[in-house]
Amino acid sequence: MERPTHRIKMKCFVFMAVLSFHLCLGDLRYSISEERRRGSTLGKIAQDLGMDTKTLSSRKPRVDFEGTKRYCDINHQTGELVVNERIDREALCGQKQSCAIHFDFFLENPLELHRVTLEIQDINDNAPKFKNEAIDIEIRESAIKGARFSLDEAYDPDLGTNSVHSYTLSNNEHFILSPKGADRGRLPEIVLENELDREKQDRLSLILTAYDGGSPQRTGSVVVNIRVLDANDNVPVFTQPVYEVSLHENVPVETVVFRVSASDADEGPNGEVTYEFSYLSIDSENLFTIDQKTGEIKVKGDIDFEESSSFELRIRAKDGAGQATSCTVLINVVDVNDNAPVIIIKSLNTPVRENLPSGSEIGIIYVQDKDSTSNGDIKCSIEQQVPLKLVPSVKNHFALVTTTELDRERQAEYNISLTATDGGAPPLFSSKTFHLSVADVNDNAPIFEKQLYSAHVAENNKPGSSVLSVTAKDTDWRQNGTVVYSLLSSDVNDAPVSSFLSINGDTGVIHSVRSFDYEQLKSFKLLVLARDNGSPPLSSNVTVSVFITDENDNAPQILYPSPDGNSFMTEMVPKAALAGSLVSKVIAVDADSGQNAWLTYHIIKASDPGLLTIGVHSGEIRTQRDLSESDSMKQNLIVSVRDNGQPSLSATCAMYLLVSDNLAEVPELKDMSHDESSTKLTFYLIIALVSVSTFFLTFIIIILAVRFCRRRKPRLLFDGAVAIPSAYLPPNYAEVEGAGTLRSTYNYDAYLTTGSRTSDFKFVRSYNEGTLTADLTLKKPQSAVDDLEGLDADMSDSLQPDLTGIRNHFMR
Template identity: 45%
Template sequence: SISSVMHILCLLVYDIDLEISESALPGTRFRLESAQDPDSGINSLQNYQLSKNPSFTLAVKESPDGKKQAELVLEKSLDREEESSHQLILTALDGGDPVRSGTAQVRIKITDANDNPPVFTEQIYKVSLRENLPKGTLVLQVKASDRDEGLNGHITYFFDSIPENTRKLFHLDPENGEITNTAILDFEEKNDYTMELEARDGGGLTDHCKVHIEILDENDNAPEVTILSVSSPFPEDSPPGTVIVLIKALDPDAGQNGELSCSIQHNLPFKIISSSINYYKLLTDSTLDRERIPEYNITITAIDKGSPPLSTQKTILLQISDINDNSPVFEKPSYTAYMSENNPSGASIFSVKASDRDLDRNARVTYSLLSSNLEEVPLSSYISINSQTGAIYAQRSFDYEQLREFEVQVQAQDGGSPPLSSNVTVRVFILDQNDNTPRILYPSVGADGSTLFEMVPRSAEAGYLVTKVVAVDADSGHNAWLSYHLLQATEPTLFSMGLHTGEIRTARAFADRDAVKHKLVTLVKDNGQPPLSATVTLNLVFAENFQEALPEMSDQSGDSTPQSDLQFYLVVALALISFLFLITIIVVITMKVRNSKGSSILQHVRPALYSKADPRFLPDYEAGTLPYSYNLCLATDCGQNGFNLLKSSDQNITAENILCNDNSGILLVNNCGSEAPKSASETLLKVSFCSITLVMVSLLWFLIKFFRQ
């Protein structure tokens, strides 16, 4: 009928949309919307047909009221990821003739079930990073995929199993899986990191992977130098090869960046060698001398083989300890000291100084006296020395005239063990002071201050050498330079005196108006400061012979007692002369009878009745600076006293023979072993006795000549 057709046509207009979860189990039935057929009976809806599909089948149920109900039966599991939808054709058939049908499109949408977990693209991710990367640098991005869709396909990333310190170094973006560093990575702290990551979808399914991060070393660490032990101060006598310092040197870098070498600066008496891995020894390479270099600043340099290389320097101060290897050294090889005589006891003479290049006790110098050339008395009685300062002191007052110089050996010894020492010679010169007055040798002065008479011929012309004052000074140098001065004279115009010779000469010829007797007072003065002097008085008589001079000399006596003694001695002398004269005549006659030859007589008479005294030098009179040598003439027979009247025939009398020359017109007293004349009377007596003896000898000589003829 028309109505039936219309109903079927209406059925074809509507499509059927179904959503079936992919997780639906096989056998699950899904009821389809029923077709409507207004016919009844056999012409009504009788059956349904479904297009072929391996996943679905059609089941038709009949309800109790006779209606047909189509159900879609799931034959096998669905997989949305493989086929997300199905298109089926459902056909409704009636029982009329001809059969009428209507179709409807069944659109089946497979809804997703979380049946697929996330899947990482790699199970193990490996990456190599340079150390010292800046913060926030992308290290790695992990990627996981999920075949599900929607929330089931939304993946979130998490750290699954990671140490806390590693978690502080890296950050994982949960949405995109990017891993970045949150701190500076240091190869020397940790050179690799391993972490587990989880990818989780919205349905709770997960997947896991591992990430291995290798840190690549850079030469970012300089070598580290550690001084393990050092021997400071170090003995200067240590032999070469002695260990001074133990050193540990290492580099945290790897490979060539961690290979290093150690060295020290050049021109040092040390060397550095490797004893084992990362360990070095600093040794002495030659002998040390603390006195030359007391300490060393040793710079140890460790350098690696990186590019560019890095280095580290460590400086140590090595002090050299002292040993007693240096003797004290005096400032001079020898010393010369000068000390004025008459010094007070304890006065400082000189000071020696020695230095020792060693240190502390080894350089502590003490001084002592060893020996001297003073052998007669102990050295300690002359000088002493301060053991600490080296000052030399006089222990007595020195006398230049007794000791002019001496030498002493001074020792300087240090305080080391064993001690070392050195010696030096100190030569001490005693400086003369003007402490000795001139000593007048001639004319000699008696105990009463009187001197002998000098006889001057009346016929003496101007320039005639009357006598010579001879004096010496025990001092030396300027202090011994003597000058002679005429202080007083009976007739000042008659005499002159040599300033440096002491010679007294006539300034003019003797005149009748001049006195016969003259007294001269002479002054002998040295050149010291202040000058010292001595005076002597000379008695001169102008006469041609002794007989003429004798009365003048006798007038000098002012004592009656000495004059009486003089007369007594003269009488005795005349008697003795007469007796000797007679004996001599008898002897001569006897010899003449025995031997008529005059030569025989002469052989018996020729021995001299008097002789010049052999010169005996007074001590120290030739040691002065004056170019004179004075001799004192004494009679050979000191037991006899006599007078010798010596005639002057030479005006040029030198200082060496003025006391010994027979040509000097001077009256000498042979007074060996006795005191000087006690008075002018005794002097006159002896002069008279000498004159009588001379007369006797003259007579004897006359007799000998007579008998020879």
């Protein structure tokens, strides 16, 4: 096995400073002999490039020939170039002195390109061969000693010493081989040594043997038949020994290439010259013909500069007697721009990652043009406006480089059209379109359709019902664009948000976990997280505000009088009360809010329907007319309190009124809750006694309380005031301080729920035009009256601002 000549001329071209990898281009040259057996090693290319054979296979090495034949291949395991097809130097290069095969050696991951030249060395694999099986010569018997006669030369397609080197002639008594004619490059000549005698011998047969200079030496022989004739004194003579002409490729058949001319001084048949090819290769024989009489050389096949750029024709001129001479016609083929460029994509990384840095190389484009000189000068460009460009590289190679970062979300694929133009006149061009896909990278986080979501949920909702749906979109592809929803951990009223709401991870629909109560929780916020399935995953979150809307699920609650019917208190109404006088007031609250807490008061049953009326919004019970002596002393009312919800809820209470100026006037006071038809007088007397005692004790307690509160927190008590016993105050209600109104009117305490500060409950203005005057109030001891008047005078200045604010509040 021959050792390759390791002459590696590395030339690294850096296309851009920001390239993430470089395409290193270098020339490798190996010299091998032709006719190597298939599978034999040509060279250790991996070792010559300094590569590790363990990683060679992963880099996908390959060799790329321009033609259809693959003369060699790469062994992925050993990194050696091996023979893949028979290499015949004569078939590849003919008679050219230098013969080489050029091919490209590619590596991927990262991309590398190396130009490899394989020089083919000639071996002596061809023997000399004569054109004809016999050479016929006619020599006149008058030929003198020393006369020379040219014979056909032998042809050997090998070069140098392997071609025809010498000739020998078989032993005979008349002819010897001329030493000069036996030299390489000359026609063999025989020299007459002893004169001929046609009468003794008119025919001779000699063996001419041609030898090459190879080792082992090869030979070829031909029979020389000599016919002895009369004298032929002259041989044909060409005008010049070598002719050189130019011929354009693609000329039509029958085009005259050249006309050779030879003359013979003899007369008659001895001076008639005919022409023929001395020897032609198979290719030349199919392309040219010669006219035997005129010497015109014509084209009979297609002349292609790319197949062969020159031809050497050996022409022999022979006279009628067989004397011959030869000349050489050198034909130089002129290139014509008859080949359009061919675009070959030698390497293309597709799909391309979208976040690949600008200036990254993603492919190698090769443009092939068989023409030469300026006809083979190539320009290649991209037709569209795409983020790619072509960077010229080693001969007719272009690197496909990105100009910006690709974005799959803006454009996921490209149809790229390349155009290659040569430098001929007129120029030829060709186009090629290829498809480039952009691979997705998880570079986009999910984005919610709204910056803030809000949902309104009615209280008492059914657990598991849908609250709202959030939607986030991710412009990435496949799993990078698949969005999964979840709730971020947080607390609502010291409870995890997951105990209130849940979310469908695929659809983003939020469901309630429990039933909400507006009176306990009016609103809360939570964070929804949207995460994609990329690696690493990207996410974003959005705030969702949930508002609980009130439902009319709470009936009004009556604070005064007690709705449970256990109260035996009665309201005293003076007999002299005029129409519009305030008698009493029903106080009620509703735990709902808004219109669900707007209360209206209605008398649904009364002992005397025309005597008393109630304020629809205030709950104040007033007289409709002046009291008369005929009116019953005992008046019973049933009051209904309704809210404004849909549907409306209500509560009822019983109100007992006693028309009298003094308890002493009512000795027969009885419990109004019992039937008046009772006949047990003793029972009535006991009830009357208990009532009088209770009223007296209550009055004394009120007087003491007023004096006690003077130094602490005075409260204005006017005639006709309605006192609410603490026993009627529900445990979950709080007293609202400062319920006093304007002077000479009335005073009462209002009780609201602990959460009513944020409700929509409004106090209704109280009209005081018809309130009872001071002289029509219930009779009290004079000392108590004096105390009240003094207290009123002392507190008027200090409480005036508070009363003004309260008045304005009621006015609203």
